[in-house]
Amino acid sequence: MTLTRRQILGTGGGLVAALSLSPSAVWSGEIVEIKMQGRDDGSQVWFDPIGILIKPGQTVRWINLNSSNAHTTTAYNPENFGQPLRMPKAAKSWNSDYLLPNESFSVRLMEQGVYDYFCIPHEHAGMVGRIIVGEPEKHGWTEQAAVSGDLPKEALKAFPSVEDIMMNGIAWRT
Numbered sequence: 001m002t003l004t005r006r007q008i009l010g011t012g013g014g015l016v017a018a019l020s021l022s023p024s025a026v027w028s029g030e031i032v033e034i035k036m037q038g039r040d041d042g043s044q045v046w047f048d049p050i051g052i053l054i055k056p057g058q059t060v061r062w063i064n065l066n067s068s069n070a071h072t073t074t075a076y077n078p079e080n081f082g083q084p085l086r087m088p089k090a091a092k093s094w095n096s097d098y099l100l101p102n103e104s105f106s107v108r109l110m111e112q113g114v115y116d117y118f119c120i121p122h123e124h125a126g127m128v129g130r131i132i133v134g135e136p137e138k139h140g141w142t143e144q145a146a147v148s149g150d151l152p153k154e155a156l157k158a159f160p161s162v163e164d165i166m167m168n169g170i171a172w173r174t
């Protein structure tokens with residue numbers, strides 16, 4: 001089938017119309033993807049991005065793109081092996097369990113605040129991540145997470161600061 005110029009322009013016009021919906025309508029429907037990554041030899045593993053700012057009600061989807069390793073996304077919550085609480089008290093805990101390569105797991109986050117999570121087999125290697133929902137500074141959230149609980153040193157070191165995530169909307173592993 002050959003598209004006429006008019007049809008092509010028409011398609012483009014449709015895209016523009018879709019994008020000109022109010023930003024909040026587009027944003028709230030969006031799924032934010034976090035990749036589980038690693039070197040083939042297993043020497044390094046990480047969440048990509050390691051920090052992200054989202055709106056309440058958005059869905060985060062983790063996907064394991066590390067072909068040689070299984071990973072988990074597991075909330076810092078007493079429900080998960082008695083880990084310290086590093087997420088809003090009212091929010092639901094999560095644990096994906098082991099995701100094989102190309103498997104994914106999604107969570108919809110409603111409560112505003114700072115959420116820290118880790119990968120069960122790689123917490124000690126610093127495979128952790130931080131999600132901020134909403135505007136935590138308006139709710140008294142600062143670096144509270146950094147002092148809560150007894151985490152492996154590598155994990156504590158890996159968290160991007162709340163400030164960085166708030167400022168840039170995203171943080172990459174350093």
Ligand SMILES: [Cu+2]
Pocket residue numbers: 045070071072119120121122127
């Ligand atoms: Cu892992």
